[in-house]
Amino acid sequence: MKEQKSSGKILIIDDNEDLLKAAKIYLKRHFAQVDIETNPGLIPILMVNEQYDVIMLDMNFTKDVSSGQEGFYWLDRILEIDSSAVVVLITAYGDVNTAVKAIKEGATDFVLKPWENEKLLATLHSALKLRESKLQISQLKSQQQQFFQDLDSKFKDIIGQSPSMIKVFDTIERVAGTDANVLILGENGTGKELIARAIHRNSKRHRAPFVGVDLGAITSTLFESELFGHKKGAFTDAKDDRTGRFEQANSGTLFFDEIGNLPMALQSKLLAALQNREITRVGANKPIPVDIRLISATNMSIHQMIHESTFRQDLLYRINTIEITLPPLRDRQEDIPILANHFVDIYSKKYQKEIRKLGEGLIKRMQKYHWPGNIRELQHSIERAVIMTSHSVLQQEDLFVQKQSAPEKQEDLVSLEHLNIEDVEKILIRKALQKHNGHITRAAEELGLTRSSLYRRLERYGL
Numbered sequence: 001m002k003e004q005k006s007s008g009k010i011l012i013i014d015d016n017e018d019l020l021k022a023a024k025i026y027l028k029r030h031f032a033q034v035d036i037e038t039n040p041g042l043i044p045i046l047m048v049n050e051q052y053d054v055i056m057l058d059m060n061f062t063k064d065v066s067s068g069q070e071g072f073y074w075l076d077r078i079l080e081i082d083s084s085a086v087v088v089l090i091t092a093y094g095d096v097n098t099a100v101k102a103i104k105e106g107a108t109d110f111v112l113k114p115w116e117n118e119k120l121l122a123t124l125h126s127a128l129k130l131r132e133s134k135l136q137i138s139q140l141k142s143q144q145q146q147f148f149q150d151l152d153s154k155f156k157d158i159i160g161q162s163p164s165m166i167k168v169f170d171t172i173e174r175v176a177g178t179d180a181n182v183l184i185l186g187e188n189g190t191g192k193e194l195i196a197r198a199i200h201r202n203s204k205r206h207r208a209p210f211v212g213v214d215l216g217a218i219t220s221t222l223f224e225s226e227l228f229g230h231k232k233g234a235f236t237d238a239k240d241d242r243t244g245r246f247e248q249a250n251s252g253t254l255f256f257d258e259i260g261n262l263p264m265a266l267q268s269k270l271l272a273a274l275q276n277r278e279i280t281r282v283g284a285n286k287p288i289p290v291d292i293r294l295i296s297a298t299n300m301s302i303h304q305m306i307h308e309s310t311f312r313q314d315l316l317y318r319i320n321t322i323e324i325t326l327p328p329l330r331d332r333q334e335d336i337p338i339l340a341n342h343f344v345d346i347y348s349k350k351y352q353k354e355i356r357k358l359g360e361g362l363i364k365r366m367q368k369y370h371w372p373g374n375i376r377e378l379q380h381s382i383e384r385a386v387i388m389t390s391h392s393v394l395q396q397e398d399l400f401v402q403k404q405s406a407p408e409k410q411e412d413l414v415s416l417e418h419l420n421i422e423d424v425e426k427i428l429i430r431k432a433l434q435k436h437n438g439h440i441t442r443a444a445e446e447l448g449l450t451r452s453s454l455y456r457r458l459e460r461y462g463l
């Protein structure tokens with residue numbers, strides 16, 4: 001049976017031309033690419049031109065010198081150029097000490113001259129496997145780096161200059177470094193999760209995971225398995241062992257979002273886990289200790305819930321060592337222009353639009369609006385406006401529609417939620433016509449319609 005050729009790329013550097021040729025003829029049958037070179041000085045150029053999986057390197061290039069000095073020099077250079085490089089040394093018989101020293105300095109393996117082809121092949125195959133793992137590790141490392149960079153920028157992106165937000169920033173700085181449990185209160189979209197992440201980023205636990213759980217979205221039946229994990233076979237759907245969120249967050253931060261939505265029966269189970277600092281997987285009987293920092297958030301009036309006996313007081317005491325209340329956007333009007341400009345910057349870059357700023361009238365109007373969805377609503381409405389506008393300075397009509405014959409208070413944001421398909425069609429058709437100065441053919445082209453179907457629509461909508 002013919003052996004499958006490996007996709008590996010091999011580079012061999014040795015001053016013995018005959019050896020190189022023989023090796024190439026043999027190895028070409030087993031690997032996708034085999035390059036040979038007598039001059040080690042060309043290693044850097046060769047490595048720039050090709051990503052070699054294994055580099056076979058002679059330790060002694062100068063005849064009658066067996067110190068391996070030159071080999072050590074090139075080994076160093078190779079690892080400097082590619083820290084995931086896999087180097088197999090070529091050494092002379094009786095030179096094992098040099099080879100062992102080189103392995104300590106980062107070489108992977110060595111082969112003795114003269115070699116048996118079968119042995120050489122086995123060495124190269126295991127070197128290739130090592131190369132694969134090294135590449136995977138370096139990819140994971142760079143992904144992790146990117147991940148931390150993203151988190152970093154997330155923290156930098158918390159916008160706010162109002163006195164109430166400055167107070168919030170001050171509290172974050174004070175509590176982040178401690179292990180105190182934090183409860184963040186605030187309406188939907190006020191930035192509770194953003195603040196929770198910022199606390200984690202600035203804590204001693206920042207290298208460990210931040211694990212979020214939306215307690216409002218977990219069903220009672222799955223609560224324990226989701227939070228504490230389960231053993232294979234613990235219930236019908238438990239096909240494998242599974243770690244729960246507590247274990248996943250070990251050494252890091254566990255973020256309980258919507259904690260106010262947790263039914264009373266589950267509140268006691270959660271309390272027990274928090275009090276004991278240990279959990280037991282469903283179907284197991286051995287408790288597992290967990291080391292987590294807890295941050296919780298809710299948009300409910302949790303203190304009111306205590307009066308109404310819908311939230312356990314002892315659980316509240318467990319989770320609210322420090323309480324942070326995020327004010328609704330309507331109560332921090334001075335933050336609206338900077339937040340809006342921040343989102344205009346982000347989305348005009350994202351959608352490659354030349355939008356310079358927000359008009360004065362628009363800013364005033366935004367400051368009067370009540371923002372029930374807070375910053376999330378502001379963010380989404382700016383994104384939508386940036387996509388739809390043909391102005392370079394955003395205007396009131398880009399964000400707001402005045403409901404006909406409705407008093408000022410009932411004005412509303414232009415929102416897809418309030419539109420049906422016909423309304424959206426009308427808006428798009430008007431925009432395309434405006435953009436092309438009423439030129440039907442061009443507008444139809446932009447809309448992906450034929451001229452006659454655009455005419456039909458104009459008639460139907462009375463445009």
Ligand SMILES: Nc1ncnc2c1ncn2[C@@H]1O[C@H](COP(=O)(O)OP(=O)(O)OP(=O)(O)O)[C@@H](O)[C@H]1O
Nearest residue numbers: 157158159160187188189190191192193194375376
């Ligand atoms: N101060 C801020 N600066 C910049 N962006 C913010 C700020 N606060 C919130 N945001 C953005 O607004 C959006 C909503 O924030 P976040 O999800 O943190 O709110 P939340 O209070 O947790 O919402 P919910 O209660 O609905 O879960 C996110 O995209 C977030 O990045």
